[in-house]
Amino acid sequence: MTGAGDRRPVGGGASRGAHGDPILTLRGVGKAFDNGVTALSGLDMEIRDGEFLSLLGPSGCGKSTALRLIAGLSAPTSGVIDHARPAAERHSIGFVFQEPTLMPWASVFGNVHLPLRLKGQSRRAAEPAIEEALERVGLAGFRDAYPRELSGGMKMRVSIARALVTRPSLLLMDEPFAALDEITRFKLNNDLLALWKQLGCTVVFVTHSVFESVFLSTRILVFRARPGQVAAEIAIDPHVPRDEAFRTSADYAGMCRRTSQALAAAMGESAGGGGLA
Amino acid sequence: MPLVVGAVVVVAWDLLVRLNNLPPYVLPSPEAVLATLVKDWSVLFASLLVTLRITVLALLAAVTGGGLLALVFASARIVELSLFPIAVLLQVTPIIAIAPLMLIYLQPDTAVLVCAFIVAFFPILSNTTMGLNSVDPNLRDLFALSGASRLQSLLLLRLPAALPYFLSGLRIAGGLALIGAIVAEIAAGSAGQGSGLAFRVVESAYRLNIPRMFAALLLISLTGIFIHGALSLLSWLALRRWHESALDPGR
Ligand SMILES: Nc1ncnc2c1ncn2[C@@H]1O[C@H](COP(=O)(O)OP(=O)(O)OP(=O)(O)O)[C@@H](O)[C@H]1O
Ligand SMILES: [Mg+2]
Numbered sequence: 212m213t214g215a216g217d218r219r220p221v222g223g224g225a226s227r228g229a230h231g232d233p234i235l236t237l238r239g240v241g242k243a244f245d246n247g248v249t250a251l252s253g254l255d256m257e258i259r260d261g262e263f264l265s266l267l268g269p270s271g272c273g274k275s276t277a278l279r280l281i282a283g284l285s286a287p288t289s290g291v292i293d294h295a296r297p298a299a300e301r302h303s304i305g306f307v308f309q310e311p312t313l314m315p316w317a318s319v320f321g322n323v324h325l326p327l328r329l330k331g332q333s334r335r336a337a338e339p340a341i342e343e344a345l346e347r348v349g350l351a352g353f354r355d356a357y358p359r360e361l362s363g364g365m366k367m368r369v370s371i372a373r374a375l376v377t378r379p380s381l382l383l384m385d386e387p388f389a390a391l392d393e394i395t396r397f398k399l400n401n402d403l404l405a406l407w408k409q410l411g412c413t414v415v416f417v418t419h420s421v422f423e424s425v426f427l428s429t430r431i432l433v434f435r436a437r438p439g440q441v442a443a444e445i446a447i448d449p450h451v452p453r454d455e456a457f458r459t460s461a462d463y464a465g466m467c468r469r470t471s472q473a474l475a476a477a478m479g480e481s482a483g484g485g486g487l488a
Numbered sequence: 489m490p491l492v493v494g495a496v497v498v499v500a501w502d503l504l505v506r507l508n509n510l511p512p513y514v515l516p517s518p519e520a521v522l523a524t525l526v527k528d529w530s531v532l533f534a535s536l537l538v539t540l541r542i543t544v545l546a547l548l549a550a551v552t553g554g555g556l557l558a559l560v561f562a563s564a565r566i567v568e569l570s571l572f573p574i575a576v577l578l579q580v581t582p583i584i585a586i587a588p589l590m591l592i593y594l595q596p597d598t599a600v601l602v603c604a605f606i607v608a609f610f611p612i613l614s615n616t617t618m619g620l621n622s623v624d625p626n627l628r629d630l631f632a633l634s635g636a637s638r639l640q641s642l643l644l645l646r647l648p649a650a651l652p653y654f655l656s657g658l659r660i661a662g663g664l665a666l667i668g669a670i671v672a673e674i675a676a677g678s679a680g681q682g683s684g685l686a687f688r689v690v691e692s693a694y695r696l697n698i699p700r701m702f703a704a705l706l707l708i709s710l711t712g713i714f715i716h717g718a719l720s721l722l723s724w725l726a727l728r729r730w731h732e733s734a735l736d737p738g739r
Contacts, residue, residue: 284629306633312626315730316648328644329634357730377634 273439554612619653
């Protein structure tokens with residue numbers, strides 16, 4: 212099941228090891244909920260080591276559901292999910308939920324500390340890592356604030372810092388920047404790319420934004436709805452530098468147009484009787 | 489504002505007594521009640537301590553018992569399903585009907601304590617159980633992804649999530665413990681035992697010592713207000729940094 216076998220061999224430019232190999236493969240995966248909703252059906256996709264994969268699709272097409280399956284938070288009702296490595300030596304996962312999902316009783320510091328605390332790291336030992344993660348999302352001055360004292364976008368950034376603090380090898384993000392203003396969003400896009408290069412982690416990124424997905428990804432999977440499955444795959448050269456020049460280049464515009472068309476086609480097919488107004 | 493209303497009521501009460509020349513055994517004037525309170529202070533204060541002690545002990549027992557049982561319920565659903573109906577049964581049967589039975593089996597002091605415990609127990613149990621079960625599912629997933637042990641989930645996630653529920657149960661339980669103690673004291677007092685505030689009320693009624701009856705009633709109300717105030721303060725202190733219920737509505 213390597214339908215997109217066109218993956219170019221990666222040159223020596225990147226410092227990462229044997230990447231490009233699948234670390235996780237979903238074959239014919241379906242997910243039906245107790246209430247009868249079939250969120251996913253016949254989903255085939257793979258996640259390759261070191262890539263930046265975006266899942267793009269209309270609302271309700273099952274992106275969040277797919278992400279939860281990938282994280283192992285829920286089990287598929289049909290099909291299989293194959294891990295390349297046995298459970299013991301599996302990647303550490305960082306997960307950013309679609310909602311901030313902070314503990315209201317803990318300060319920003321306490322919330323970001325949580326994943327390390329659960330691994331037995333004391334406040335003192337974890338402090339440098341926490342400060343660094345907060346620095347990255349621009350919340351260095353807010354370590355003692357409580358979630359209810361923060362704006363929606365700030366809460367989301369705390370949630371991102373919490374996912375980064377463990378330096379995960381697999382980072383799963385569900386529309387993390389949807390609640391942010393454009394400037395912060397661009398800044399965090401750049402930060403995320405820098406982090407991805409620096410940590411050499413694999414990112415699976417759910418988004419509604421064509422522009423964001425093209426700017427960030429090395430590969431985009433366009434989903435269609437009812438049932439949720441992959442409608443199109445778009446590969447983007449991982450070697451183009453992602454900077455402001457890229458954002459305004461004709462290449463970028465061209466790829467955005469292609470991606471938009473793929474998305475429109477996917478939505479057209481799935482609109483069927485439903486009628487997406 | 490409540491103080492102004494209170495003052496108006498007292499003045500009206502005073503005027504009513506004066507203008508109609510009511511004798512103290514029909515309706516004592518506020519001064520008469522206060523005078524009795526001062527005169528009988530040693531007796532009434534001793535009774536106050538008895539009632540307060542029973543209420544506080546019952547509340548502590550309810551917190552311990554209700555809290556622990558809620559933990560058991562939250563960790564094993566079968567236990568909850570099999571035991572919760574019994575707790576409900578205890579709750580819906582009026583305590584005044586249970587008290588005489590308790591008085592047959594137990595020493596009067598213990599019986600009063602048990603009655604107060606029974607009524608205070610339920611709100612703590614049901615609120616805490618609900619709190620322990622109302623954790624944000626995404627947070628639960630986050631704990632699972634981070635490899636949290638059951639104990640860690642309990643201490644760092646479920647207990648903090650249950651705290652606001654527990655505290656609101658505690659405030660209800662505080663009022664109910666006092667009511668339970670008073671009701672049981674009345675049941676016991678008419679059998680010739682006990683010396684709590686409720687016993688003073690009954691005793692004064694027999695002797696037609698209406699001012700003293702009012703004084704004892706006043707002390708019962710003040711005790712209730714004090715318990716409510718103390719528990720509200722505790723709740724506010726515990727939640728003010730993060731919970732919506734402790735938000736200053738003016739903001
Ligand atoms: N726990 C659940 N129980 C029942 N149905 C669910 C559940 N979670 C999701 N669904 C259904 O599954 C479908 C896909 O939901 P999902 O959250 O994966 O969509 P999504 O692509 O993430 O949408 P969005 O972009 O709006 O976040 C929806 O129709 C939704 O109603
Ligand atoms: Mg979603």
